[in-house]
Structure formats: structure tokens, C-alpha cells
Amino acid sequence: MADKRYLVLAEDFSGDPHYGKTARGIIRYGLTPVVALVDSTRAGEEQDGIPILGTVEEALPLGPTTAVVGVATGGGRFPPKWRGLLERCIENRLDVENGLHQFIADDPELAALAAQHGVELCDLRRPPEGLNLPTGENVRVPARIVLTVGSDCAIGKMTVALELDRAARARGLASAFVPTGQTGMAIAGWGLCVDAVISDFIAGAAERLVVEGVERGGELLIVEGQGSITHPAYSGVTLGLVHGSAPHAFVLCHQAGSTEHEGFPGNPLTPLPELVDLHERLSLRTRPAKVAAIALNTRELDDAAARSAVAQAAAETGLPADDPVRFGPERLLDAVLAVLP
Numbered sequence: 001m002a003d004k005r006y007l008v009l010a011e012d013f014s015g016d017p018h019y020g021k022t023a024r025g026i027i028r029y030g031l032t033p034v035v036a037l038v039d040s041t042r043a044g045e046e047q048d049g050i051p052i053l054g055t056v057e058e059a060l061p062l063g064p065t066t067a068v069v070g071v072a073t074g075g076g077r078f079p080p081k082w083r084g085l086l087e088r089c090i091e092n093r094l095d096v097e098n099g100l101h102q103f104i105a106d107d108p109e110l111a112a113l114a115a116q117h118g119v120e121l122c123d124l125r126r127p128p129e130g131l132n133l134p135t136g137e138n139v140r141v142p143a144r145i146v147l148t149v150g151s152d153c154a155i156g157k158m159t160v161a162l163e164l165d166r167a168a169r170a171r172g173l174a175s176a177f178v179p180t181g182q183t184g185m186a187i188a189g190w191g192l193c194v195d196a197v198i199s200d201f202i203a204g205a206a207e208r209l210v211v212e213g214v215e216r217g218g219e220l221l222i223v224e225g226q227g228s229i230t231h232p233a234y235s236g237v238t239l240g241l242v243h244g245s246a247p248h249a250f251v252l253c254h255q256a257g258s259t260e261h262e263g264f265p266g267n268p269l270t271p272l273p274e275l276v277d278l279h280e281r282l283s284l285r286t287r288p289a290k291v292a293a294i295a296l297n298t299r300e301l302d303d304a305a306a307r308s309a310v311a312q313a314a315a316e317t318g319l320p321a322d323d324p325v326r327f328g329p330e331r332l333l334d335a336v337l338a339v340l341p
Helices: 021-029 056-062 082-091 108-117 157-170 182-188 199-215 235-245 272-282 303-317 330-339
Strands: 006-009 034-038 050-053 066-069 095-098 121-123 144-150 175-178 220-223 249-255 290-297
Touching: 006 021, 006 056, 006 082, 021 034, 021 157, 021 182, 034 056, 056 082, 082 095, 082 108, 108 121, 144 157, 144 235, 157 175, 157 182, 157 220, 157 249, 157 330, 175 182, 175 199, 199 220, 199 235, 220 235, 235 272, 249 272, 249 330, 272 290, 272 303, 290 303, 290 330
Parallel strands: 006 034, 006 066, 034 050, 066 095, 095 121, 144 220, 144 249, 175 220, 249 290
Antiparallel strands: none
């Protein structure tokens, strides 16, 4: 839809930087205009200049065409109160894009309601047909490939990839952001969610993405990372992305001050120097990759503490480090370009 305009659904989560990260990412980086957010708990406020409204009906005069689910809940399921919210979107003839694991198009009642009102239900996490094992095309495509990886999940790997892509394009490079999750797909308008792919096919799905990135004109591909290779729950998707996207370089992301894996108390994070070595050893033998830089998320720190954390990360690893959102991505992009072939 050429004139698509988003109404972002963020009930109960618009103020949460973790569970509301999809809404924030769409607003900050998305190509589709956002007319409003819906969150009755913050009605009358704004999020990055976008009005927050209490109901779907209040947003209709602003002309939305599509309601997009702007939250990432634990387990990827809708809270019970969201069913009524989805029904009101459909009844008001808004298409619905959903990035949770719970597919709305498979819900008989919602599907029937959508058919009645002539709207489309799109589940972004539904894997495409025909996924298979990698073929080796990932190491033959004429592109330089960078993958963001992390010490933990939900610390900004997508944001770092988007910032690097934006900075590269500003320099005139033929760069493409490669989306591997539901938020990235909503932002870029293409991609697939690798965390919903059968485990045997994750590497093949990642290969398909880098091939498409080249077909879309990318000579420098910035691949959005997922999970963490040391996370007790989400390591598998990370390894599949590493081997399937076949990067020439990594950017290692870390949230300054974090000590344990998100959602798994008692599981300490691996020190950054060990993570640098681990990722380099896990890269393909046919495509050895180096960690080019450390990208810090310093949102919990004041400026002085943030600069100290950046300096400490650089000293610990011997690599360039920075917070690309707070201080700009230029230093990290310089480091990445320096190690690429």
C-alpha cells in the first residue's frame, strides 16, 4: 500500500523500552508514517513527538490505514485485553500487521471478522514457504557483510544495525539494512523473522536474506542480529545467523552495566574479551570474520558514566567502542570499513 499510514498498538507497553521496543523502532527508523500510538495508560502524552491516544476510534480522524502491533511480549502472545483492541481495529477497517508468535490470521473469529470488513491480517513472523539449508551462495554474493551480535538479547542489535546503515548511506555507500525480526520487517518493509524458522533452516533463511539484500542493491549489507550466542534460551538463532549470513565482520553489542542474561537470573554475562574471541572462532572457516568494534547501549547512564563505559570497553577489548545512538555511529562505521575486504 503506497500510502500506508501506521497506527501503532502499544497498550500498557508504550513507556517500556524493552517490551515496547517495536513501537519505538518503527517511530525512529520506519519508512511508513506513524499517525499515533494507542495506549490508554498514557493517553494525552507523546512518544518521540507522536501523540498517544486512548482508543482506536480517537485515531481515525488522523487517517491510519494499518494497525501495527508495537510490542514484544514475553512468549510472543497477546495479553487477554488485546483481543478487544484487535477487534476494534478490524471493525474500523484497518489492516493489521502482527509480529508476535501468536498468529492472528489463524484465529477463526478474527479471520472471519477481517473477511467481513475487507481487511488484511498479516503475521510478520509466519515463515515463508520453501526454506531449506544454505547452498553456499552466502559466500559468493558480491557484497561485504556485517552482522551485529550481542552479549545478551534485547540490547539494541537492530538499532546498531540501523544506525550503521543510515551512516553508511549518508556517505554515499550502497548499504542495505537486512531485517531478521518483526520490528526490522515493519521498519524496512521486507525480511523474515529467523526466530520463527525451523532450527535446521535458520542458516538457509539467513542466506536467503543476504541474497535478497544484494538483489535490492546492497553492496554493504548490515544484518540485524538476534539473541546471543551465550544466552541460555536464544543461542540457537544467533549461531544460525552467524553461519547463514556469512559475515566478513561483527559488531559486538553490549548494554553497559548489565551483569546477567535477561530473564535468566543467576546466569552471568560472558566478559567482552571472551565474547570477541568466541564469535571469531565460531565464524565460518570459509569466511573468517573479525569483531570490528564494540557498540554500547548506555541508556541507563548519565553522559559522564557513558563516556567512561565506552573507554572501559575499548580498553578491555583493544577495539574501537562507542554508543552509536548517544554519540553517533561514525567511529563504529570507520572501524567496520577498516576490517572489510
